[in-house]
Amino acid sequence: MIAIIGAGKMGEALLAGMLAKGHAPEDVLVTEPREEHAAELRRRHGVGTVGAAEAAKRAETLLLALKPQDMPALLDEISPHMSADRLVISVAAGITTAVLERHLPAGVPVVRAMPNTPALMGQGMTAVSGGAHAGPEHLDRAEELLASVGEVIRVGEQHMDTVTAISGSGPAYFYFIAETMIEAGVAMGMPRATAQKLVGQTVTGAAAMLTGSGEHPVVLREAVTSPGGTTAAALRELERHGVRTAFTDAIEAARDRSSALSGE
Ligand SMILES: NC(=O)C1=CN([C@@H]2O[C@H](COP(=O)(O)OP(=O)(O)OC[C@H]3O[C@@H](n4cnc5c(N)ncnc54)[C@H](O)[C@@H]3O)[C@@H](O)[C@H]2O)C=CC1
Numbered sequence: 064m065i066a067i068i069g070a071g072k073m074g075e076a077l078l079a080g081m082l083a084k085g086h087a088p089e090d091v092l093v094t095e096p097r098e099e100h101a102a103e104l105r106r107r108h109g110v111g112t113v114g115a116a117e118a119a120k121r122a123e124t125l126l127l128a129l130k131p132q133d134m135p136a137l138l139d140e141i142s143p144h145m146s147a148d149r150l151v152i153s154v155a156a157g158i159t160t161a162v163l164e165r166h167l168p169a170g171v172p173v174v175r176a177m178p179n180t181p182a183l184m185g186q187g188m189t190a191v192s193g194g195a196h197a198g199p200e201h202l203d204r205a206e207e208l209l210a211s212v213g214e215v216i217r218v219g220e221q222h223m224d225t226v227t228a229i230s231g232s233g234p235a236y237f238y239f240i241a242e243t244m245i246e247a248g249v250a251m252g253m254p255r256a257t258a259q260k261l262v263g264q265t266v267t268g269a270a271a272m273l274t275g276s277g278e279h280p281v282v283l284r285e286a287v288t289s290p291g292g293t294t295a296a297a298l299r300e301l302e303r304h305g306v307r308t309a310f311t312d313a314i315e316a317a318r319d320r321s322s323a324l325s326g327e
């Protein structure tokens with residue numbers, strides 16, 4: 064039995080992605096304190112909803128997807144029901160395995176994971192990192208579970224705040240660019256639906272080139288940039304406005320925020 068504790072945006076994306084990949088709803092319990100949302104989850108996904116203590120008693124694997132700020136209280140609530148034969152996987156930004164371990168009985172294996180919302184479409188990117196009591200079998204279990212909703216890599220925990228800033232928050236950066244491109248088209252008089260179609264397929268195509276061609280993005284970008292042409296004119300404006308530096312600073316700010324959320 065798997066329990067998902069906290070089924071907001073990320074928890075529900077993981078839930079829906081897992082069910083779409085063949086996990087049986089009877090094998091998943093969900094804890095969600097917003098009663099109206101819990102009823103929606105039961106209706107939409109056919110899963111049972113229970114309190115956190117009940118979920119902790121019944122599930123072998125607990126997937127914690129609450130806000131980092133809510134995590135210590137939740138850990139204290141489930142702690143009496145935890146033992147070394149359970150596996151706790153946390154997707155909370157910034158919360159280190161050391162913090163998780165401090166709130167749980169000695170020996171409970173914990174895995175820190177950082178997924179992203181494309182998990183909903185089976186296209187997630189998750190990095191995982193094991194705590195002091197997580198053996199290879201625990202990392203395998205976490206990886207197997209998260210691989211049902213996309214790709215999984217293992218990283219040293221020192222990289223987890225950077226992972227959070229790059230792939231955890233990353234989809235939002237691309238949506239921001241897509242939104243800007245659509246609005247630019249609309250501002251130039253194009254119907255919104257046309258702009259949305261052009262941008263959507265361009266993002267899909269660019270992503271396919273990036274992951275499928277094995278080429279570095281610079282090579283792909285140069286192939287689009289005809290001498291004296293439109294792309295060169297656009298890229299000059301992006302550089303003039305410092306967009307590269309802005310992106311680097313943004314990712315550093317996300318990394319620093321992740322690190323601050325640990326509360327350490
Ligand atoms: N949204 C995203 O793209 C990603 C989020 N995360 C992490 O996932 C966690 C959740 O983030 P979101 O889903 O964006 O936030 P959210 O606010 O949509 O979801 C949090 C959920 O936890 C529930 N909750 C609050 N207290 C609870 C308790 N005591 N027991 C059980 N559930 C409780 C809330 O009702 C809510 O549904 C955060 O720790 C975040 O860092 C990680 C990767 C990506």
Ligand SMILES: O=C(O)[C@@H]1CCC=N1
Pocket residue numbers: 156227231232
């Ligand atoms: O914005 C956040 O804090 C979470 C973590 C990564 C993506 N969303």
